[in-house]
Amino acid sequence: MTPTSPQARELRISGVVQGVGFRPFVYRLAHRHHLTGWVLNDECGVAIHVEGSSQALDAFGEDLQREPPVAARIDSIDVQAIDPIGLDAFLVRESAPRNSPTARISPDIAVCDDCVRELFDPCDRRYQYPYINCSNCGPRLSVVLALPYDRSHTTMFSWTLCHACLREYQDPGNRRFHAQPMACAECGPGYTLHEGTSVVADSAAAILRAAALLKHGSVIGIKGLGGYHLACDAINQTAVSALRTRKFRKDKPFAVMVRDVEAARRIAAVSREAEMLMMTAARPIVLVPRTAELPHVAPDTSDLGLMLPYSPLHYLLFANGAPEAIVMTSGNRSSEPIAYEDADAFERLHGMADAILVGERAIARRVEDSVARASSGGSRILRRARGYATDAVAELRSATPILALGADLKNAITLVVGGQAIVSQHIGDLEHYDATRAFEEAVRDLINMYALEYPDVIVAHDLHPEYKSTVFARALPAAVHRGVQHHRAHVASVLAERGDTTTRCLGIAFDGTGYGDDGTIWGGEFFVGSVATGLHRVAHLRTASLPGGDAAARYPLQAAAGFLSEFSDAAKMGRHPFSFGRRYDHARDLIAADIRVFPTTSIGRLFDAVAALVGFDREVTFEGQAAVWLEQIAAPSETRLSAPFEFRDAELDFRPALRAVVDWRMDGREPSDIARGFHRGLAVGVADAARQICAARGIHTVVLSGGVFQNELLLASVRDQLSPGLRVWTNEKVPPNDGGISLGQAALVARGTNGVRRCAIV
Ligand code: ZN
Numbered sequence: 001m002t003p004t005s006p007q008a009r010e011l012r013i014s015g016v017v018q019g020v021g022f023r024p025f026v027y028r029l030a031h032r033h034h035l036t037g038w039v040l041n042d043e044c045g046v047a048i049h050v051e052g053s054s055q056a057l058d059a060f061g062e063d064l065q066r067e068p069p070v071a072a073r074i075d076s077i078d079v080q081a082i083d084p085i086g087l088d089a090f091l092v093r094e095s096a097p098r099n100s101p102t103a104r105i106s107p108d109i110a111v112c113d114d115c116v117r118e119l120f121d122p123c124d125r126r127y128q129y130p131y132i133n134c135s136n137c138g139p140r141l142s143v144v145l146a147l148p149y150d151r152s153h154t155t156m157f158s159w160t161l162c163h164a165c166l167r168e169y170q171d172p173g174n175r176r177f178h179a180q181p182m183a184c185a186e187c188g189p190g191y192t193l194h195e196g197t198s199v200v201a202d203s204a205a206a207i208l209r210a211a212a213l214l215k216h217g218s219v220i221g222i223k224g225l226g227g228y229h230l231a232c233d234a235i236n237q238t239a240v241s242a243l244r245t246r247k248f249r250k251d252k253p254f255a256v257m258v259r260d261v262e263a264a265r266r267i268a269a270v271s272r273e274a275e276m277l278m279m280t281a282a283r284p285i286v287l288v289p290r291t292a293e294l295p296h297v298a299p300d301t302s303d304l305g306l307m308l309p310y311s312p313l314h315y316l317l318f319a320n321g322a323p324e325a326i327v328m329t330s331g332n333r334s335s336e337p338i339a340y341e342d343a344d345a346f347e348r349l350h351g352m353a354d355a356i357l358v359g360e361r362a363i364a365r366r367v368e369d370s371v372a373r374a375s376s377g378g379s380r381i382l383r384r385a386r387g388y389a390t391d392a393v394a395e396l397r398s399a400t401p402i403l404a405l406g407a408d409l410k411n412a413i414t415l416v417v418g419g420q421a422i423v424s425q426h427i428g429d430l431e432h433y434d435a436t437r438a439f440e441e442a443v444r445d446l447i448n449m450y451a452l453e454y455p456d457v458i459v460a461h462d463l464h465p466e467y468k469s470t471v472f473a474r475a476l477p478a479a480v481h482r483g484v485q486h487h488r489a490h491v492a493s494v495l496a497e498r499g500d501t502t503t504r505c506l507g508i509a510f511d512g513t514g515y516g517d518d519g520t521i522w523g524g525e526f527f528v529g530s531v532a533t534g535l536h537r538v539a540h541l542r543t544a545s546l547p548g549g550d551a552a553a554r555y556p557l558q559a560a561a562g563f564l565s566e567f568s569d570a571a572k573m574g575r576h577p578f579s580f581g582r583r584y585d586h587a588r589d590l591i592a593a594d595i596r597v598f599p600t601t602s603i604g605r606l607f608d609a610v611a612a613l614v615g616f617d618r619e620v621t622f623e624g625q626a627a628v629w630l631e632q633i634a635a636p637s638e639t640r641l642s643a644p645f646e647f648r649d650a651e652l653d654f655r656p657a658l659r660a661v662v663d664w665r666m667d668g669r670e671p672s673d674i675a676r677g678f679h680r681g682l683a684v685g686v687a688d689a690a691r692q693i694c695a696a697r698g699i700h701t702v703v704l705s706g707g708v709f710q711n712e713l714l715l716a717s718v719r720d721q722l723s724p725g726l727r728v729w730t731n732e733k734v735p736p737n738d739g740g741i742s743l744g745q746a747a748l749v750a751r752g753t754n755g756v757r758r759c760a761i762v
């Protein structure tokens with residue numbers, strides 16, 4: 001064979017390669033290198049057949065890896081030399097028939113710059129068309145009904161492309177070549193504005209009127225990519241307070257959408273890192289320090305959650321005169337799942353929204369906005385949904401598919417199929433009936449999408465016998481059910497993200513609540529081991545009494561009564577400066593009588609107790625509220641105070657630290673300094689414990705996870721205390737809170753352990 005005689009290669013590419021303009025990209029590359037053959041989407045990703053000179057084939061292969069489409073992510077390319085067939089053209093072929101799909105669904109992608117330019121170009125066919133998109137941008141997860149990703153498998157299937165659109169769709173040189181959700185005003189869906197039971201405007205007039213209503217202080221329901229939002233002018237106090245009342249949402253902060261970065265800078269201190277994160281194609285809500293007074297938007301916190309417009313409709317609203325900062329909160333009543341089906345949205349938003357802007361394109365599944373934070377150590381995801389889900393976050397080898405169902409708070413589920421761990425979008429807190437239904441829907445959705453049958457699936461779940469997710473998991477007709485302890489799953493989630501199953505490490509899991517091996521409430525745990533060998537509990541926070549058990553999470557005063565019960569002078573907390581009142585006294589009575597008192601090692605509850613001592617004596621209305629409050633008041637303090645923790649006999653003793661906090665308060669120290677002193681002391685204590693454990697066992701890596709490590713102040717101080725000397729690993733792709741639990745469960749079960757010891761999996 002001479003170097004110029006035609007050769008052929010077959011390439012199979014896996015990763016995020018469907019719905020991101022990959023086939024048009026391959027088509028253009030093949031033409032550039034004068035190759036013949038074809039490209040198609042199959043269940044595993046993209047398959048390519050190319051024929052040409054060996055030089056051209058090499059160059060094609062290099063370009064393929066060097067310049068893939070922006071939203072694509074190649075995980076592996078498998079190349080085989082085969083016999084040439086003698087083809088005379090390069091084609092994009094129809095997808096291969098379904099078998100058992102493992103291809104991944106691209107997350108939704110914010111509208112790209114090219115599309116925005118066309119959106120505002122009066123000469124363009126799609127001038128002001130709210131559903132403009134192309135193969136580099138637009139909806140994906142929120143429109144996919146089945147795999148492989150083709151128009152007939154999306155919620156756009158019922159709109160037939162007009163001639164002009166079809167020409168673009170079929171032209172390999174066009175940006176919209178095979179852009180599945182593409183459309184135009186001529187052939188695609190539109191928007192209408194509803195007030196009461198009547199449609200008052202459509203198309204451009206609907207958007208113009210919605211923008212005007214926002215400007216005049218109304219609350220508007222807006223159908224977006226993955227669900228309905230409730231929106232109002234963020235600067236208009238009356239509007240924001242009306243929204244809070246109607247939504248039954250007391251204190252939990254609202255997210256704000258700003259017209260552009262300049263508008264963001266007028267109300268918050270947006271760092272360079274935060275700006276970059278806000279501008280990524282995922283367009284998450286980014287937490288930044290607030291600089292303007294925005295009453296009712298984010299009480300109790302100096303952080304503000306800001307996001308930039310991400311759908312063409314958002315751009316149009318701002319261009320049509322909507323206020324430059326609008327509250328954009330999920331369309332639901334407090335803690336219900338976001339509404340995404342039209343009929344349901346009308347019913348639920350009735351009475352909350354003055355008008356509803358409804359788009360005709362159906363939403364395939366709920367996808368809420370993601371929440372992230374940019375910090376010196378990189379960006380951290382706190383709620384993983386639109387823009388990130390359901391991108392696979394890790395490779396986990398398992399011959400049998402694994403379905404891991406997570407925990408009941410901040411639920412997300414993980415499916416391991418074809419060696420990939422696919423983590424679902426954030427589902428929510430399963431304490432409400434609607435959220436449980438949404439959870440069951442999400443499980444069904446994922447199982448159907450990958451054409452799995454239960455007897456062939458291993459199901460992993462939390463150990464808590466009363467979790468809805470546990471009860472649901474145990475009722476599934478799966479091959480094997482495997483319970484995984486909550487805090488081991490937290491630690492394993494970090495290791496799974498890094499693809500590390502063997503490094504022996506110290507894993508520290510701090511959170512509010514998790515069911516322990518012994519049935520007590522854990523939450524301040526130290527483990528030694530790896531994903532492959534299991535994680536052995538080696539130390540924990542000193543056990544305290546918690547009157548009321550898990551229910552105590554609502555009342556920091558109850559936690560305070562529990563943690564202080566070992567102090568002989570604890571009864572005096574009824575007087576100045578504490579004035580704890582009846583709830584505290586009642587909790588003390590429970591402890592004295594030993595009624596409904598539970599042992600706990602929860603750091604989250606310790607934070608609650610300290611928050612109560614420093615002045616937070618209300619009920620909390622969302623998870624972690626008191627701890628967030630404590631972090632916020634600590635942040636500005638420059639005190640050198642440090643509340644001492646002692647580490648002895650595998651126990652981190654909080655008593656000296658609590659004693660210091662009580663004394664400082666009695667001495668009239670500033671709450672801000674006390675809060676800061678508690679943070680510093682805890683960081684020093686944790687680091688001291690970590691160093692002792694690591695030194696004794698020859699360990700060099702410390703893993704930090706659990707909801708408490710969303711606390712930036714604590715995380716940064718623990719990091720500082722541990723380095724140099726110890727390597728610190730934290731979550732990057734999934735949240736450190738319970739949103740990451742399912743990934744950890746899957747990782748432990750994939751390695752044939754339940755986190756405690758190896759166990760046979762049939
Ligand atoms: Zn685009």
Ligand code: ZN
Nearest residue numbers: 162165184187
């Ligand atoms: Zn069209």
Ligand code: FE
Nearest residue numbers: 511514707738
């Ligand atoms: Fe947790």
